Amino acid sequence: MATALIADDEDLQRGDLRRLLAQVWPELEIVAECEDGDEALAAIAAYRPDVAFLDIRMPGSSGLDVARASEGRCRVVFTTAYDAHAVEAFGVGAQDYLLKPIALDRLTQTVARLRQQLAAGAAMPDLLRMMGEMDRQLRVSAQAERIRWISTNSGNTIKIFPIEEVLFFESDSRYTRVVSATDEGLVRTPIKQLQQGLDPGQFWQIHRGTLVAVRAIARARRDEAGAITVELRDHTEQLKVSQTYAWRFKSDVYVG
Structure with a gap:
């Protein structure tokens, strides 16, 4: 059957x-x-x-x-x-x-x-x-429908992030962090909706709630258990890669 x-x-x-x-x-x-x-x-x-x-x-x-x-x-x-x-x-x-x-x-x-x-x-x-x-x-x-900039609100301040300056997006159940090399903000737009307006060749989904700019990736490291972590060029934060998206790093994965 x-x-x-x-x-x-x-x-x-x-x-x-x-x-x-x-x-x-x-x-x-x-x-x-x-x-x-x-x-x-x-x-x-x-x-x-x-x-x-x-x-x-x-x-x-x-x-x-x-x-x-x-x-x-x-x-x-x-x-x-x-x-x-x-x-x-x-x-x-x-x-x-x-x-x-x-x-x-x-x-x-x-x-x-x-x-x-x-x-x-x-x-x-x-x-x-x-x-x-x-x-x-x-x-x-x-x-024709690509996102060109993101605006975030923080109190009385509106921050504008040109999409070419965004390093990564990270979502929880309520908000999505928009992170650049020098600043960050929060939006209520979920990852799924943001993803539809981003170039998949420029922003990779590496976890259920994480999109990272390919240009921002410095290296990917795999630990002894096989878990992969992405290190960024202009930011100290490290991003976890879920098993679902590990295929993106099958080649040139740095162990250390």
Whole structure:
């Protein structure tokens, strides 16, 4: 019996996909439903599903991050609200994408291909190549909506941070710190919302609540337990890297 995982931060979207799958693939066993990327990664490691249906935009680790970190463990189908033309431009197999709202006939086609591949034991697609192209397309499509500056309030003082001066963003449950080399402030904008307005090639997510400017990274150090810490060029604070984003530092990780 084939098994699958559904990851989406919206309950209604997860429920809709589950009901549609029950219609077109009744023997499929849904082994886990996850609300965010970190939960999806843990579930993939625990259940080893044949297929993971991943929303591209989720809190913490995105669907792209989950797919990268779990490459080779299961087949991935992205669910996305992006424009159909943009998705087609990614140049990958159609079975890898479902556009929201998900149409029953489109899902039927995807399921047919997945079942055929699983039955034949077909090789996994090249996810890293596919997602590299996807990242490029997302950067192009979002270019006009980039954040250029951030304003923060502190009492009667309004601070302005040009985005090119920001070293990192760090969020807790209420606020997000905006940190430059010489100052910092607080905003109520969550990391997920900020991330949508930042160039993913310039700001890397390295933890559930942390985005760091790539230009600000001096080095990454890995301790004896394998935990990675980022050191910055113009700031003494060190930033922890979660296991989900450790793939960013697979090369040139300094031990010490």
